[in-house]
Amino acid sequence: MKATPLIWTGRVLSALFVLFMLGASIAPKFLMPEVATEASADAGVSASHVLLIGVLELIGTLLYIWRRTALTGAIVMTAILGGAIASHMNAGSPLYSHTLFGVWLGLVMWGGLWLRDTGIRAVLPLRTL
Template sequence: MSISQTAPVSSGALWTGRALSTIIVLFMIFDGVIKLPPLDIVTQTMTQLGWPADANAARLLGIIGLVSTALYALPRTSLLGAILLTAYMGGAVATHVRIGSPLFSHILFGVYLGVILWGGLFLRDLRVRALFAN
């Protein structure tokens, strides 16, 4: 099934997709921006998660998150951004599994974000619907 054969996106689905995507974009902007200075709470949290207490490591993660988020927010590159953000979330899940964090509140948080991310993209982008229709 090609994009032209995919049913058009209804107004409700489009706005729901935009709202879900906005939640992800706002969360990831916050997550990325706090890692840039980085704040003491970021360094302390990274140490608790087994990451080095290195400002450059936090900045690098912040930049990766922000660039991936920008790609996700732009319609032309949203699929690439979704893939990169999914990888980013996978790293967060792996980090929490490694240190034995609680399952539903910490380990699966990245999975929850990934479901919202892909759900938002599915609802707002015909190309993604076409991928899943085949």
């Protein structure tokens, strides 16, 4: 199958999502636990849960990378992002920069998957009026 510009755009969006998750969210939870614990405390997340969240994010991200499990990974990551949104809502975080960041990240993740996977596009087609 020839990779079209649509598929390449999806791959780039997916790569940006994966790089962000690995670099800005997962790595700090494993490599700098005190920094991650402090940042998570502002959103009301217990210090004892930070490592577990990092493990779940890593599993979801790894599932998202492989084509056969990408849909499962996207579903897992959607659940995690939903939890982050709820945590920021409960903490009273700023709306656009913190609370809705999970929405923006989810749009990049699902957009990348939709663009790079013809099966997803077949199940979730864009409709014109």
